Amino acid sequence: MNIAEKIRQIAADSRQASFAMARLSSGAKNDLLMNMATALMENTERLIEENKKDLAAAEKKGLSFAMLDRLMLNENRVKAMADGLCEVAALPDPVGEVTRMWKRPNGLMVGKMRIPLGVIGIIYEARPNVTADAAALCLKAGNAVILRGGSEAINSNVAIAGILRQEMAKAGIPQAALSVIPFTDREGVLEMLKQEEFIDLIIPRGGEGLIRFVVEHSKIPVIKHYKGVCHVFVDADADLDSAEKIIINAKTQRPGVCNALETLLIHKDIAETFVPRIYETLTGLKVEIRSDETFRKFAPRAKAATEDDWYAEFLDLILSAAIVEDIDDAIAHINKYSSLHTEAIITSNYANAQRFIREVNSGVVLVNASTRFSDGNQLGLGAEIGISTTKLHSFGPMGLEDLTTTKFIVYGDGQVRE
Amino acid sequence: MNIAEKIRQIAADSRQASFAMARLSSGAKNDLLMNMATALMENTERLIEENKKDLAAAEKKGLSFAMLDRLMLNENRVKAMADGLCEVAALPDPVGEVTRMWKRPNGLMVGKMRIPLGVIGIIYEARPNVTADAAALCLKAGNAVILRGGSEAINSNVAIAGILRQEMAKAGIPQAALSVIPFTDREGVLEMLKQEEFIDLIIPRGGEGLIRFVVEHSKIPVIKHYKGVCHVFVDADADLDSAEKIIINAKTQRPGVCNALETLLIHKDIAETFVPRIYETLTGLKVEIRSDETFRKFAPRAKAATEDDWYAEFLDLILSAAIVEDIDDAIAHINKYSSLHTEAIITSNYANAQRFIREVNSGVVLVNASTRFSDGNQLGLGAEIGISTTKLHSFGPMGLEDLTTTKFIVYGDGQVRE
Numbered sequence: 001m002n003i004a005e006k007i008r009q010i011a012a013d014s015r016q017a018s019f020a021m022a023r024l025s026s027g028a029k030n031d032l033l034m035n036m037a038t039a040l041m042e043n044t045e046r047l048i049e050e051n052k053k054d055l056a057a058a059e060k061k062g063l064s065f066a067m068l069d070r071l072m073l074n075e076n077r078v079k080a081m082a083d084g085l086c087e088v089a090a091l092p093d094p095v096g097e098v099t100r101m102w103k104r105p106n107g108l109m110v111g112k113m114r115i116p117l118g119v120i121g122i123i124y125e126a127r128p129n130v131t132a133d134a135a136a137l138c139l140k141a142g143n144a145v146i147l148r149g150g151s152e153a154i155n156s157n158v159a160i161a162g163i164l165r166q167e168m169a170k171a172g173i174p175q176a177a178l179s180v181i182p183f184t185d186r187e188g189v190l191e192m193l194k195q196e197e198f199i200d201l202i203i204p205r206g207g208e209g210l211i212r213f214v215v216e217h218s219k220i221p222v223i224k225h226y227k228g229v230c231h232v233f234v235d236a237d238a239d240l241d242s243a244e245k246i247i248i249n250a251k252t253q254r255p256g257v258c259n260a261l262e263t264l265l266i267h268k269d270i271a272e273t274f275v276p277r278i279y280e281t282l283t284g285l286k287v288e289i290r291s292d293e294t295f296r297k298f299a300p301r302a303k304a305a306t307e308d309d310w311y312a313e314f315l316d317l318i319l320s321a322a323i324v325e326d327i328d329d330a331i332a333h334i335n336k337y338s339s340l341h342t343e344a345i346i347t348s349n350y351a352n353a354q355r356f357i358r359e360v361n362s363g364v365v366l367v368n369a370s371t372r373f374s375d376g377n378q379l380g381l382g383a384e385i386g387i388s389t390t391k392l393h394s395f396g397p398m399g400l401e402d403l404t405t406t407k408f409i410v411y412g413d414g415q416v417r418e
Numbered sequence: 419m420n421i422a423e424k425i426r427q428i429a430a431d432s433r434q435a436s437f438a439m440a441r442l443s444s445g446a447k448n449d450l451l452m453n454m455a456t457a458l459m460e461n462t463e464r465l466i467e468e469n470k471k472d473l474a475a476a477e478k479k480g481l482s483f484a485m486l487d488r489l490m491l492n493e494n495r496v497k498a499m500a501d502g503l504c505e506v507a508a509l510p511d512p513v514g515e516v517t518r519m520w521k522r523p524n525g526l527m528v529g530k531m532r533i534p535l536g537v538i539g540i541i542y543e544a545r546p547n548v549t550a551d552a553a554a555l556c557l558k559a560g561n562a563v564i565l566r567g568g569s570e571a572i573n574s575n576v577a578i579a580g581i582l583r584q585e586m587a588k589a590g591i592p593q594a595a596l597s598v599i600p601f602t603d604r605e606g607v608l609e610m611l612k613q614e615e616f617i618d619l620i621i622p623r624g625g626e627g628l629i630r631f632v633v634e635h636s637k638i639p640v641i642k643h644y645k646g647v648c649h650v651f652v653d654a655d656a657d658l659d660s661a662e663k664i665i666i667n668a669k670t671q672r673p674g675v676c677n678a679l680e681t682l683l684i685h686k687d688i689a690e691t692f693v694p695r696i697y698e699t700l701t702g703l704k705v706e707i708r709s710d711e712t713f714r715k716f717a718p719r720a721k722a723a724t725e726d727d728w729y730a731e732f733l734d735l736i737l738s739a740a741i742v743e744d745i746d747d748a749i750a751h752i753n754k755y756s757s758l759h760t761e762a763i764i765t766s767n768y769a770n771a772q773r774f775i776r777e778v779n780s781g782v783v784l785v786n787a788s789t790r791f792s793d794g795n796q797l798g799l800g801a802e803i804g805i806s807t808t809k810l811h812s813f814g815p816m817g818l819e820d821l822t823t824t825k826f827i828v829y830g831d832g833q834v835r836e
Contacts, residue, residue, distance in 0.1 A: 019753055023777055096776065102798055108787060110797050115779045117809050200809055221639060221810040242832040249834035335437055357827050358514065359441055361533045369526060369830025378835065379528050379826060380520060391535050391618055391823040392639040393811040405809040408797060409775050412787025414660040416667035417796065 003183055007191040010146060011198035013176035014119045018144035021177045022116045026093035028171065029140055033089035035167045037082040040132065043163050044078045050159035051128065058126075058152050071126045071152055081132040081160075084383075088136040091382040094401045095142040098409070109411040114404045116142030118200040121192055123148045123214055125206035128156035134205070135164060135178055137385045141403035144177040146199065148192055150206075151184030158182070193218040201393075201403075203386055223398065224390045227313040228258030228341035230371040233330040233356070235347035236269040242368065243274070243346040244281060249370040250344070252285050256315045258387065259342050259364075259374040263310065264321040265330045268294070271323050275299050287317045294323035310337045327352050331359055338362055340389045342374035363389060363396030421601055425609040428564060429616035431594035432537045436562035439595045440534045444511035446589065447558055451507035453585045455500040458550065461581050462496045468577035469546065476544075476570050489544045489570055499550040499578075502801075506554040509800040512819045513560040516827070527829040532822045534560030536618040539610055541566045541632055543624035546574035552623070553582060553596055555803050559821035562595040564617065566610055568624075569602030576600070611636040619811075619821075621804055641816065642808045645731040646676030646759035648789040651748040651774070653765035654687040660786065661692070661764040662699060667788040668762070670703050674733045676805065677760050677782075677792040681728065682739040683748045686712070689741050693717050705735045712741035728755045745770050749777055756780055758807045760792035781807060781814030 001009065024032075040047070051073040058071055094114050101111035120143045122134045131147055138145035149157040161180040168175050181188050193202065196219040203223050204214040215222050232250055234243045250261035266274055275298035282289060289295075290305035302321070309320045310333075324330045327345075334343050344366040345356040353367045364374040374397065376384025381399030388394045394402040419427065442450075458465070469491040476489055512532050519529035538561045540552045549565055556563035567575040579598040586593050599606050611620065614637040621641050622632040633640050650668055652661045668679035684692055693716035700707060707713075708723035720739070727738045728751075742748045745763075752761055762784040763774040771785045782792040792815065794802025799817030806812045812820040 022779060104796075104798055108791065113775070118779075221808075239832070245832065245834055253835060353829075357531070357829075361440060361536075361825060364826040364828065366828040367830060369828055369833040370835050372835040373526065373828060373830075373833065374826075378522075379828070380522055390639075395823045396826045405813045407779060408782040408792075408814045410782065410784040410787055410791060410797070411771075411775075412785060412791075414657070414663065415787040415791065416663055417671060417788050417790035 003187055004191050007181060007183070007188065008195060010176075010179050010181065011119070011192070011195035014144045014146050014179055015198040017174040017177035018116070018118045020174050021139065021144050022095070022142045024142065024173065026095075029093065029142070030089040032167060032171050032173065033085045033136055033140065035171070036132075036136070036164045037085040037089075039163045039167050040078055040082045040085070040160070044075055047073055047078055047156065047159055047163075048075070050155045053155040054153050063152065067126060067152070071128065071156075073128055073156060077129065081129050084129070084133050085136045088140050088383055091140065091400055093140065094404050099406060106415050107413065108415055111409045112406040113409045114401070115407050117403055117405055119144045119146065119198055120403060121146045121148065121199045121202045121220065123189060123192070123202060123204045123206075123210065124150065125210060126150040126152040128153045128160060130205055131157045131160045132164065134203070134385060135161070137383055137400060138403060139178065141400050143403060146179045146181065146192065148181040148189060154184050189214070190217055193220060196220045205386060221393070223386060223388050223394060225258070225387045226389050227339050228260070228374075228389075229262045229311065229313050229337060229339040230259060230342040230344075230374070231263045231265060231334050231338065232261050232344045232346060232371065233265040233324070233327070233334070234267060234270065234274060235327065235345060235349055235352050236267040237349040237352070238270070238346040239348055240270070240274055240277070244278060246344070246346055246368070246370050247278060248281065248285065250372055251282065251287055251319055252317065253372055255317050258313070259371050260315070261371050262312065262314055262320065263337065264319055265324050265333055266295070266321070267330075268323050268325055271295070271298055275323075282319065285317070287319050290318065290320045292322040295321050313339070327355060331356070334360055334362075340391075341387070342366070342371045344369060344371050363387065421605055422609050425599060425601070425606065426613060428594075428597050428599065429537070429610070429613035432562045432564050432597055433616040435592040435594035436534070436536045438592050439557065439562050440513070440560045442560065442591065444513075447511065447560070448507040450585060450589050450591065451503045451554055451558065453589070454550075454554070454582045455503035455507075457581045457585050458496055458500045458503070458578070462493055465491055465496055465574065465577055465581075466493070468573045471573040472571050481570065485544060485570070489546065489574070491546055491574060495547065499547050502547070502551050503554045506558050506801055509558065509818055511558065512822050517824060524833050525831065526833055529827045530824040531827045532819070533825050535821055535823055537562045537564065537616055538821060539564045539566065539617045539620045539638065541607060541610070541620060541622045541624075541628065542568065543628060544568040544570040546571045546578060548623060549575045549578045549598075550582065552621070552803065553579070555801055555818060556821060557596065559818050561821060564597045564599065564610065566599040566607060572602050607632070608635055611638060614638045623804060639811070641804060641806050641812060643676070643805045644807050645757050646678070646807075647680045647729065647731050647755060647757040648677060648760040648762075648792070649681045649683060649752050649756065650679050650762045650764065650789065651683040651742070651745070651752070652685060652688065652692060653745065653763060653767055653770050654685040655767040655770070656688070656764040657766055658688070658692055658695070662696060664762070664764060664786070664788050665696060666699065666703065668790055669700065669705055669737055670735065671790055673735050676731070677789050678733070679789050680730065680732055680738065681755065682737055683742045683751055684713070684739070685748075686741050686743055689713070689716055693741075700737065703735070705737050708736065708738045710740040713739050731757070745773060749774070752778055752780075758809075759805070760784070760789045762787060762789050781805065
């Protein structure tokens with residue numbers, strides 16, 4: 001078989017295995033995940049050995065220290081993977097939940113029941129822990145999963161998946177419900193993206209380049225997470241101490257992540273008081289500020305922003321900042337430049353808080369809280385498979401439920417249509 | 419401007435108008451729909467005049483009687499369109515509904531709020547009523563809508579949309595929230611399908627050829643409704659009178675629609691009793707039966723089915739029929755050949771009813787009721803924008819809620835992340 005035939009076969013087997021996965025009881029799925037966790041712990045040494053092969057190859061290729069660090073497995077990291085599996089086992093099972101049920105005039109009882117999506121493909125880069133994390137979430141939601149990790153981690157990924165698959169076999173669950181694409185070149189990804197007959201959803205996890213490549217070539221629906229250009233708007237009535245605390249947290253606590261603050265909007269009525277203060281505080285924390293002209297009236301040493309800066313996800317200690325006329329102007333700015341990820345208002349004005357909540361249609365909209373809460377765990381989803389910045393199927397942080405869909409169920413007693 | 423530029427402009431204006439649509443109150447949307455209904459009634463004559471141009475051109479082109487009938491507008495049909503608008507006005511507004519809300523340990527109140535999708539593109543064939551029906555549903559759910567109807571109906575569609583747009587202008591709502599693509603060739607559709615920056619969802623309404631063309635070329639998510647190969651499984655414990663009534667209804671009440679019965683599965687234990695009876699009844703109603711070998715043991719005059727017949731959506735008085743060993747065999751047959759549309763079990767066995775409901779993952783699964791109930795109105799959604807046979811975003815009949823998504827809303831009082 002050539003690569004195309006091999007991948008088609010993996011996808012077809014995965015579809016077949018998905019029927020068995022969909023039928024598994026919650027207890028059986030939880031036992032499986034717990035056994036997988038134990039097996040990973042028991043095989044720590046072997047995993048570290050396999051990972052060393054990847055690390056050696058990566059060093060030879062001259063990968064950056066940051067890349068090598070992401071790739072590396074040690075005892076703590078294997079334990080963290082195992083703990084992750086146990087946490088997913090402890091989450092409630094979304095499958096089979098009847099979210100609503102109603103009665104029709106003809107006596108039919110109609111309801112909506114949560115069911116697995118079927119087969120989910122995960123395409124990711126060099127983090128081997130994604131192999132266990134993503135597989136656990138997909139399996140818990142009753143799906144089969146096909147994993148295609150980065151070439152740098154191939155030995156680690158195959159070893160992790162092998163251990164997990166062994167536990168499936170022991171439990172009498174078809175191993176095809178957890179597959180690894182054994183080809184590490186682009187052709188493997190391209191073939192995978194053609195299997196719309198067998199794969200229901202593709203979730204790419206990685207940089208914008210990977211995501212754009214997948215979206216460009218996929219015939220299968222893709223959950224997209226582009227970038228997070230998160231805004232904080234400080235309203236005229238804001239508590240300025242609270243505003244400062246939230247801005248510092250949102251910008252500096254972990255600047256390299258998608259829910260970090262990128263653009264600060266300040267109401268003109270408080271510009272004279274708040275701009276010098278926040279400018280001093282942020283520059284003291286090594287944040288570079290790129291701002292509009294009005295902002296610079298009150299902070300003359302700030303750099304000027306270019307048009308591109310308003311669209312930028314800096315992922316660094318850089319912040320764009322502008323003065324706005326009022327809440328309408330703030331919402332208009334957000335609507336124009338937003339990446340639909342996360343936006344916050346700092347205000348003590350009830351009406352403006354409600355307007356911001358209603359009118360700003362990003363995945364997560366907050367009042368008086370840091371953008372850093374835009375995260376599946378922080379919002380209480382239990383675990384996160386990704387953050388969607390497009391509106392179809394899911395929008396914002398995605399948990400187990402987002403790996404399911406609903407079907408209509410109808411209980412009748414002989415009804416026919418007139 | 420060339421066609422590509424023109425369509426890009428329409429899409430960009432539509433995106434801009436979608437922000438205004440999202441902010442409209444339920445009252446304002448309902449008033450708009452009621453005024454549109456009145457305006458259609460008042461312009462009945464003009465609409466019939468414009469429609470005559472389309473009919474004349476279609477006759478010249480030699481379109482079939484069925485096509486001409488679908489295209490034709492008369493007083494009753496204009497009234498039906500207006501009534502449809504009033505019905506949508508009477509439906510509850512899904513936008514702004516908070517479907518859940520919970521409290522986090524740090525005091526954050528986290529909820530999910532329903533919001534419009536944004537801009538929806540509808541691509542349809544020669545039925546002018548879709549112009550009013552689809553527009554009404556999209557607008558009621560707070561979206562902007564771009565309509566691209568078939569070339570045969572262009573004069574009718576432009577006239578209908580013109581009347582609707584006039585009511586938007588009177589109400590101070592941007593007319594760009596309801597646009598008609600004024601180009602009737604394929605290039606217009608192709609350009610529309612490239613506007614992923616501005617259009618959030620494409621819904622094709624029409625035959626399988628249209629849908630496959632749209633899916634093939636769209637960079638925008640598409641809600642797919644392929645075909646309905648609906649199954650009825652008559653279990654060993656079925657009430658045979660009820661089974662016969664349901665089969666007759668499902669197959670013959672309206673054979674040309676997607677929720678009509680196409681494949682009948684009968685438990686082997688009742689084959690000897692039920693096959694001769696249902697064969698006589700159905701052939702008496704002019705239904706041609708194409709069956710497997712076992713079925714023909716009990717109905718020797720039935721035709722033999724080919725492998726293709728099990729995949730076929732006949733849309734005609736033709737039925738494929740097979741004998742199955744048991745419920746497992748029935749579910750396996752359905753999993754193999756299903757179009758994921760609608761399946762029913764006829765049984766008085768509680769355990770089998772529950773197993774069928776749980777294990778058959780089509781959009782609609784029924785117990786002891788006709789497949790003909792697989793329809794948004796019949797299931798109580800109030801109105802139907804289409805039926806999805808793929809699982810992403812929506813699955814099964816789609817109503818107003820399916821034209822929305824949810825965002826996370828978070829009420830804090832100064833929380834920052836540790």
